[in-house]
Amino acid sequence: MSNIAVIIAGGIGSRMHLEIPKQFIHVRGKPVIIYTLEAFQRHPDIDAIEVVCLEGWHDSLKAYAAQFGITKLKYVILGGNTAQESIRNGVFYLENKCEPDDIIIIHDGIRPLVDEAVLSDVIVKCRQHGNAVTSLPYNEQIFVLDDEDSTTRYIPRETLRRVSTPQAYRFSLLCEKYHEAFTTGKGITGSSYTNTMMADLGVRLYFAAGSDRNIKLTTREDLELFSAYVQLGIYTQLGGGKNA
Numbered sequence: 579m580s581n582i583a584v585i586i587a588g589g590i591g592s593r594m595h596l597e598i599p600k601q602f603i604h605v606r607g608k609p610v611i612i613y614t615l616e617a618f619q620r621h622p623d624i625d626a627i628e629v630v631c632l633e634g635w636h637d638s639l640k641a642y643a644a645q646f647g648i649t650k651l652k653y654v655i656l657g658g659n660t661a662q663e664s665i666r667n668g669v670f671y672l673e674n675k676c677e678p679d680d681i682i683i684i685h686d687g688i689r690p691l692v693d694e695a696v697l698s699d700v701i702v703k704c705r706q707h708g709n710a711v712t713s714l715p716y717n718e719q720i721f722v723l724d725d726e727d728s729t730t731r732y733i734p735r736e737t738l739r740r741v742s743t744p745q746a747y748r749f750s751l752l753c754e755k756y757h758e759a760f761t762t763g764k765g766i767t768g769s770s771y772t773n774t775m776m777a778d779l780g781v782r783l784y785f786a787a788g789s790d791r792n793i794k795l796t797t798r799e800d801l802e803l804f805s806a807y808v809q810l811g812i813y814t815q816l817g818g819g820k821n822a
Contacts, residue, residue: 580625580680581701582672583618583650583744587611587639587687588632588657588664599632600795601687602639605805608646610795611639613690613808615648618683621697628653629687630668662766662775666756678750681705684772685744688795690804697744700786704746707784711773713739714788739785742792745773755779 587601601611611629618624627650631639636654643651655671657664665684672682681704685692696712703710716738722731752772758779759765765775776783795801 579677581623581683582676582680583624583627583683583685584665584668584672585611585614585618585627585629585685585687586657586661586664586668587635588630589661589688599635600801601632602635603801605801606808609642610690610804611687612642612646612648614685614687614692615643615651616646617690617692617694617697618685619648619650621694623698623701624650624683626650626652628655628668628672630655630657630664632657660766662759662770662772665772666760666766669752669756672749673753676749678748680749681746682749682752683744683746686742686794689743689792690795691789691791691793691807692744693789693791696787696789696792700744700746703784703786704748708751709745709747709776709781710784710786711741711745712743712788712792713741713785714790716740740788741773741785742788742794746786747772747776751781755781 589599589601602609605613615627618627627648629639629651631654633656639654653671655667658667669682676682681701683697683700700710700712716735719735720733720738721729722733723729724731755776759775765778773783791807793800793803795804
């Protein structure tokens with residue numbers, strides 16, 4: 579059985595208003611995508627990496643991977659018009675390359691602070707249950723808005739979890755459900771992702787450990803925060819730059 583990381587790096591990052599996609603922005607001498615790939619490169623349980631990449635950036639990605647020693651990178655394929663299309667492309671490309679019990683770990687290329695313990699836990703939980711989604715408790719109060727700008731209803735925060743990537747799924751389940759979703763049109767619209775698609779298709783999800791440091795670089799402020807983390811040594815504390 580193999581553990582294969584599928585890194586989604588097909589977005590253009592329009593909210594950053596920069597000339598290049600945010601996954602290729604350099605932070606202290608290194609592209610964001612390389613910080614992300616290093617987390618999977620150094621983890622002893624990751625056997626191979628596939629990157630679903632924005633058109634026109636494949637050669638750049640391969641060159642950066644060679645420069646920074648990402649030897650586990652095996653496949654670079656074309657992304658889609660949406661996140662779900664990109665993930666589907668990544669999953670379908672592996673159809674003749676994976677065994678049913680292989681574990682596929684899906685991760686956003688713009689989440690560069692992947693804790694080794696988080697990645698380990700998502701793999702272990704997936705082996706136990708067939709899927710696992712990184713999660714954290716929700717620590718704020720959530721109220722439900724009534725027709726007017728007021729409410730008497732709230733959702734107990736103890737019943738909530740906020741989820742992100744990495745997420746892990748047995749390949750047989752993942753492939754089956756992406757075929758079903760794109761045949762029926764269920765679970766693939768709007769902000770849908772693999773976890774929400776699975777729930778829409780009736781799959782029970784299991785939670786794994788998460789980390790508050792696992793930030794997603796969506797805005798310039800996020801990029802500045804990540805740069806500060808690198809400067810303060812947070813990335814090094816996670817094992818950054820130490821390839822397996």
